[in-house]
Amino acid sequence: MAAGIRRANGGAILINADAGEIEALQRQTSLERLVQDMVEASGQLAYIALDRGDFHIARGDLPAEGAEAAAPPPSVTDTRSGLLERELSAAGRPVLEFTGPVAIGEGEPANLRVGLRLDDLRRSERRMMIRLGVSLAAALVLSLLALGTVWLRQAYSALSEKHALAEAALRRRDRLSAMGELASTVAHEVRNPLNAIAMSAQRLRREFLGSVSSGSDDERAELEQLLGVVEGETRRLNDVVQQFLEYARPPRLVLRQIDLGSELREIVEATRAMADARGVSLAFEAAGARPAVGDATQLRQAIENLIRNAVEATAAGGAVTVTAVTGSKGHAIEVLDTGSGIAPEDLSKVFDLYFTTKPHGTGVGLAVTQQIVSAHGGTIEVESTPGRGTRMTIRLPLAVEGATHA
Secondary structure: OEEEEEOOOOOEEEEEOOHHHHHHHHHHHHHHHHHHHHHHHOOOEEEEEEEEOOEEEEEEOOOOHHHHHHOOOOEEEEOOOOEEEEEEEEOOEEEEEEEEEEOOOOOOOEEEEEEEEOHHHHHHHHHHHHHHHHHHHHHHHHHHHHHHHHHHHHHHHHHHHHHHHHHHHHHHHHHHHHHHHHHHHHHHHHHHHHHHHHHHHHHHHHHHHHHOOOOOHHHHHHHHHHHHHHHHHHHHHHHHHHHHHHHHOOOOEOOEEEOHHHHHHHHHHHHHHHHHHOOOEEEEEEEEOOOEEEOHHHHHHHHHHHHHHHHHHOOOOOEEEEEEEEOOOOEEEEEEEOOOOOOHHHHHHOOOOOOOOOOOOOOOHHHHHHHHHHHOOOEEEEEEEOOOEEEEEEEEOOOOOOOOEO
16 A cells, blocks of 8 residues: 655655555454453453454453462363353452454454453352242241141141040049949849848748648749749849949959969950850950059959950851950950941940840940949940941050059
8 A cells, every 4th residue: 555745845755554454453453442342331241352373452350360370271161162161260359251262354263261250140149049048948937837737737636536535434424423323322222122032032932831731742833933033033133233332332453463364364264155155256365465453353354244245246156356465555455246236326325334235234234344444544445337246445554553452
């Protein structure tokens, strides 16, 4: 490129310039301005640097040479573009640097380095982590509240059920107590006439029947039969009266350690003849039973009542099974039969005094059984399905608390 100017006094001034150098100067000047504007316009850009041989442009807070040397080696994150990235420090602030080639005009590509500040990103990460932590904490609290609500509902339901059972037991105890007092009064009033009838029957047999010489043998046999009926019915009524008295004034517990398995085995063997006569099989299992503390006589009466009731409720060909086991919470004695079962509406009344479904029952046996078990600090559970059988379970504690020793 050449340019000339004519002088007024004659002559001319000629200027020769290399067009390539002018173009490079213009390009460098425009790139520097562009890089400067980019760094100043964006607060996230820490610096921009271009290097190609003796060509160098750098704007912004470049990292010190020591920081670059201490930074980890670049790692390729995009194999298609060949970009490299690494974290380092520039002006005391964290920077993420991207490095890669960029074409500038003709010739070899320049090496471009762009540094992005991480301050806002770190703050955003911290805010995000805080929000995430708060969200997780809130979710955890809500979950705990939901679980607590479910637990409270279950606990309330269990407490309501226990409260209802306790109220029912209290009402039954009050009712039985009143019945027991009535039974005691009636038993005392009935026992005196019964004793008089029994003594009169004995005197008639001894004095009158023995002195009768006249009359036929048939008349004598008839008199003996009538006296036998009077004496037999008197004994039966006396037994009923005795049951009432035992319920009204239960004897104090005589506590001692008993071999639960042996005691149950004796009770089962004592009732086996009755079961065989009715065609009912009687099975027994007490391998898991350990010694218990209780009144052997009264417990025998209670368990024998359950076994006899089970045998009487079972038709010929059926079975009654007696099992006993000891666990960490106490002893469990179970009497299971395959009899006719108990109607659902009668389940809550089976231990009431005078309640019975037997044609000739008195309704005292199971009431006395429950009284004995309660005196030992235990409970009786009843499960029954009409037509399939009944399961009665006596649960006794390992130790009898608050019992009266004779």
